Amino acid sequence: MQTVRRSLLVTSATLASLALTAPVSLAAPSPSPSGSPSATPPATMSTVGGVRLGxxxxxxxxxxxxxxxPKGVTARSWIVADAESGDVLAAHNAHWRLPPASTLKMLFADTVLPKFPKSTAHKVLPADLEGIGAGSSMVGIKENETYSVHDLWLGVFLRSGNDAVHVLSAMNGGVANTVAEMNEHAEELQALDTHVVSPDGYDAPGQVSSAYDLTLIARSGLQKKDFREYCSTVSAKFPGETKKNKKGKRVRGSFEIQNTNRLLSGDYDISQYPGIAGVKNGNTTNAGATFTGVAERDGRVLLVTVMNPEKSDHNEVYKETAKLFDWGFAAAGKVTPVGELVAPKGTEQAGKAGANPSASASPGASGEAGGGAAKAGDKPVAAGAVTEDGSRGMWTALAITGGVLVLLAAGAFLVNRRWPLPDLVRRRR
Structure with missing residues (x-):
């Protein structure tokens, strides 16, 4: 597994400066009742991440x-960002609220993936598959068959299966509960252009996101090991339907499913993009083609999101994404960032707590903030990171000193950002 690590030492003075100069977040405009995007971007958009992004x-x-x-990029909205530093290298209508199609499944996965172990088995009930939109992309789940959670996530990421999303939503307390949790998580991530109506991204009135938000969501998801592995898998075996063979014995076979991300799997008119490692594509009548991708070259990791190219050529969304990746890798270090990918809300709260540890940390028996000893050799907790088991860690800057977990004093915060990519960029299972 290739791991890219960077540490940032942020002084309290710098934090104070950032607090004074941070862009104001405009109230997001109400989603269009029809769900159909206008022909031109609004004159006023959110300034989350920087004034120019609005x-x-x-x-x-x-x-x-x-x-x-690059010329020939016809998407209504796009963004190129450094996945590690969060610098936005360039953008076009970054906060335009548009229908996201199945790229919204990244938010679904980032919200629900940590909740169920891969090995959990679930027998599909007829009610689990109710409410799936006509013409939805499906992986082929059958009623009264049993699937593992691992199978279901392969169906979500590879085939963009709305049936797999609905089954996982049923396991998560139902579609309405899942939608509410997704909207809550989007707010935590400061993806404030996003409003979820259907967890699978199927066109629905008022369901919108933006190139900026989808990039934030992808960046969050990619901190989860399982998320990285699923979104980088090219092909896999999926359980079929139980049937009787010629001898009358009930057997269950399997069939192969392929990832529909063409920068990952390739197609007759487009090659696999060098260094690609996910993330998610989408396509509906209302949204057009949408895509968020992550790629690595020479130790630099970029995120690119493209929404609804006006040009209707086959695989156009991937061709335009590839152009923007090429430009981003060539331009990195040669352009002044026009904005940033903001950290989740919890990071800001952690910064305030760290600046005044006595106000927020309760001393434990040892008298040290944090209330306990850490194992020798432990590494700093990544601010905003998600632990390997998928649970969200505390959004706080921590350091290990003398084997004891302590909050850094008001002088500085150590933020250790980790962006490991899958050991095999194009995985087959």
């Missing part, structure tokens, strides 16, 4: 020998 049109700050933004 302006319509292409935002880029070229310097020196930086390459120009």
């Amino acid at each position: 302006q319509p049109g292409t935002q880029v700050a070229l310097a020196g020998d930086a390459p120009v933004v």
Whole structure:
């Protein structure tokens, strides 16, 4: 597994400066009742991540020998960002609220994936498959058959199966509960352009997201090991229907499913993109084609989101994404960022707690903040990171000193950002 790590030392003075200069988040406009996007972006959009990201049109700050933004990118909205630093290298209508299609499944996975062990088995009831939209993409789940959670997530990520989403939602307390949790998680991530109506991304009135939000969501999901592995899997075996063979014995076979992300699996008119490692594609009548991808080159990890290209050529959304990846890798370090991918709300709260530990930390028996000893050799907890078991860690900056877990004093916070990519970029199971 290739691991990219960067540490940022942020002084309290810097934090104070950031607090004074942080962009104001505009109230998101109400979703269109019809769900149909307008022909032009609104004049006023959210400024989460920076004032320039709220302006319509292409935002880029070229310097020196930086390459120009590629021609022929026709998407209504797109963004190129450094996955580790969070720097937005360039964007076009980044906060335009548009229908997301199945890219919204990234938020579904980031919300629900931590809840069930892979080995959990579930027998599908007829009620689990109710309410699936006509013409939905399906992986082929059958009533009264038993599937593991692992099978279901393969169905979500590879085949974009709305049937798999509905079964997992049923396990999670139902569609309404899952939608509520997804909206709550989007708010935690500061993905404030996003409003979920259907957990699978199927077109619904008022269901919207933005290139900026989808990139935030992907960045959060990619901190989960299982999320990384599922979104980078090219093909897998999926359980079939139990049937009687010629001898009258009931047997259950399997069939192969392929990932519909064409930068990962390739197609007759597009090759696998070098260094690609996920994430998720989508396509509906209302949303058009949408895609968020992550790729690594020479130790740099970029995220690109493209929404609804005007050009209707086959695989156009992937071709435009590839152009933006190529530009991003060539331009990185040569452009001035036009914004940033903000951290989840909890990070801000942790920063305040760290700046005044006595106000928020309850001393334990040892008298140290945190109330207990850590194991020798433990590494700093990544601010905003998700633990390997998928549970959300505390959004706080921690350090290990003398084998004891303590909050750093008001002087500085150590933020250790980890962005490991799957050991096999194109996985087959």
